[in-house]
Amino acid sequence: MTILILQIVILSLVAAAVVLWALYFPYPSPLIRRWLPPRKRWPETQIRTWLKQGGFQRTFLRHFYSDPERIAPPGTSMLAPADGLVTSTDVRGEVRYLVIALSFWDMHVQRSPVSGTVLKVESHGDGFMDGEGREFAFLREKSCPVQKRLMIAADCGQVAVRLITSVAARRIETWVQDGEAVARGQRIGRILLGSTVVLELPATTKLLVRTGDRVWAGETAVAEGLTAR
Amino acid sequence: MNGFFWNCGHLGWGIFALAVFTGLWWLLSDLVWRLSSVRIGRLAVAMLIGWLVGVGLILLRFYLGNR
Numbered sequence: 001m002t003i004l005i006l007q008i009v010i011l012s013l014v015a016a017a018v019v020l021w022a023l024y025f026p027y028p029s030p031l032i033r034r035w036l037p038p039r040k041r042w043p044e045t046q047i048r049t050w051l052k053q054g055g056f057q058r059t060f061l062r063h064f065y066s067d068p069e070r071i072a073p074p075g076t077s078m079l080a081p082a083d084g085l086v087t088s089t090d091v092r093g094e095v096r097y098l099v100i101a102l103s104f105w106d107m108h109v110q111r112s113p114v115s116g117t118v119l120k121v122e123s124h125g126d127g128f129m130d131g132e133g134r135e136f137a138f139l140r141e142k143s144c145p146v147q148k149r150l151m152i153a154a155d156c157g158q159v160a161v162r163l164i165t166s167v168a169a170r171r172i173e174t175w176v177q178d179g180e181a182v183a184r185g186q187r188i189g190r191i192l193l194g195s196t197v198v199l200e201l202p203a204t205t206k207l208l209v210r211t212g213d214r215v216w217a218g219e220t221a222v223a224e225g226l227t228a229r
Numbered sequence: 230m231n232g233f234f235w236n237c238g239h240l241g242w243g244i245f246a247l248a249v250f251t252g253l254w255w256l257l258s259d260l261v262w263r264l265s266s267v268r269i270g271r272l273a274v275a276m277l278i279g280w281l282v283g284v285g286l287i288l289l290r291f292y293l294g295n296r
Contacts, residue, residue, distance in 0.1 A: 004239035011245070014252035021256060032260045040263050 038063060038105040047104050051193075064193070067109045070218035072185035077208065077224040078113040079185055080215035081161045082106070082197035086222075088135070089211055091203045097136070098199040098207070098222060100215060102191070109190045110163055110197055111218035112182040114226065116154035121174050123148055125165075138164050138198060148172050150188060157226040160200040163191050185218035202226065233291060243291040250287060254280050 021029045027046050028036055042060045050056045056064075072079055083106040088099040102108060125138070125146040138144050147164040163172045174189040176182055191197070199222065206225045209215060215222060233243035258276040265272065 001238060007240045007245050011240075011248060014249055017256055018252050021259060028263060029256075029259070032256070032263070035260065036263055 033059070039103075042104070044104065064104070064108065066107060067187070068107060070111065070185060070216065072218055073221055075221070075224075076226075077221035078159065078199070078201065078205070078226060079111065079218050080209075080220040080222045081110050081113050081188070081199050082215070082217045083108075084197065084215065086209050086211055086213045086215060089207055089209075090136075092136070092139070094203050096201045096203045096205060096207070096223075098201060098209075100197045100199070102195050102197065104193065107217065108192065108195075109217065110161065110188050112152060112176075112184060112186045112188050113161065113199055113222070114152060114154040114159055115184040116152045116182060118176045118178055118180045118182055118188075119151040119153050119158070120178055121148060121150050121176065138162055138196070146172070148174050148189065150174065150176065152182060154226060157202060159202075159226065161188065162196075162198040162200065163189055164196040164198065165191060166193070166195045199223075232295060243287065246287045246291075247284060250283050251280070254283060 017029070017031055020031060024030070027043060028041060033041050042057065042063075047056075047060070050060075080100065082100045082102055084100040084102040086098065087101045088097065090097055090099075123146075125144040127145055138147055145164050145166070147162050149160055149162045151158065151160045163174070165172060171192040172189060173192075176186075176188050182188060201223055204225070205223045207223050209220070209222045233241045235241050254276070258272070261276070262269070262272055
C-alpha cells in the first residue's frame with residue numbers, strides 16, 4: 001500500500017509539471033524559468049502582452065528593477081551611460097551622437113560618463129515613439145519623444161546624456177539636479193522599460209566603440225579625448 | 230508481461246518507470262528546445278531517438294529482471 005501511495009504521489013508531481021507546462025506554453029513553465037537566460041525567460045511577445053494588459057510577472061519586474069554595482073575602469077575615458085547596444089555614432093554639426101538602445105532585459109539605471117558638475121536637467125518632447133523608425137527623432141523641435149537631457153561639465157569639456165522614452169517606457173527618473181557634482185560612473189537616473197540613451201560628445205572625441213557593440217553602464221569605456229567645445 | 234502493469238498491490242514498476250520517464254523527457258525536451266538554437270525538426274528527431282532508447286532500456290531491464 002505504501003508503495004502504491006508513493007507511486008501515485010510521484011506520478012501526480014510529474015503530471016502537475018506537465019499540466020503547468022501546457023498552461024504556460026509557448027512561454028516557459030515556472031519550473032524551468034530559473035535555468036533560462038532573461039531573454040528566453042521572458043520572451044518579447046510575452047512582455048508586450050503584459051504591456052497591453054498593464055500587469056507584469058513579479059520576477060520579471062524584480063529583474064527589470066535590478067541595479068547592480070558597477071566598477072568604473074581606471075583612467076579618464078568616458079563611460080557608457082547605459083546598458084545596451086550601440087546603434088549609431090553619427091556626427092551632426094559639431095556633435096557626435098552615441099545612441100545606445102536598451103532592451104527589455106537590460107539594466108535600466110543610467111550612469112554619468114564623466115566626473116563633473118550637472119549644468120542643467122532639461123525636459124523635452126510630448127510623444128511616445130517606438131524604437132524603430134525614429135532615428136534622430138530626439139532632435140526634432142516638435143513632437144520628439146519624451147526625454148530628459150542632462151548636461152554635464154567636466155574639467156576638460158562638456159557632454160550631455162539624453163534619457164529617451166519609447167512606446168513602452170513612459171517614465172524617466174533623474175536622480176541629480178542642476179549644480180550637483182557627479183562622479184564618473186555615478187547613477188544619474190532611470191528609464192522605466194525599453195528605451196534609448198544618447199550620449200552627446202564633441203565631434204573631436206575619439207570613439208572606442210562601434211555600431212553593434214554591446215556596452216555596460218559605468219563599465220564600458222566608449223570615448224576618450226574630451227576637449228572644451 | 231506479468232507484473233508490468235500491476236504487481237502485488239501497487240503499479241507495476243515497468244509502467245511506472247515508463248510514465249515517469251516519458252513525463253520528465255517531455256519537460257527536458259522543452260528545456261533543451263528553449264536553450265539551444267537547433268532546428269525544431271532536428272531536435273524532435275534527436276529527442277524521439279532518446280525517448281526510444283530510454284523506453285528500450287526500461288523494457289530490457291524489466292525483461293531481464295523477470296526472466
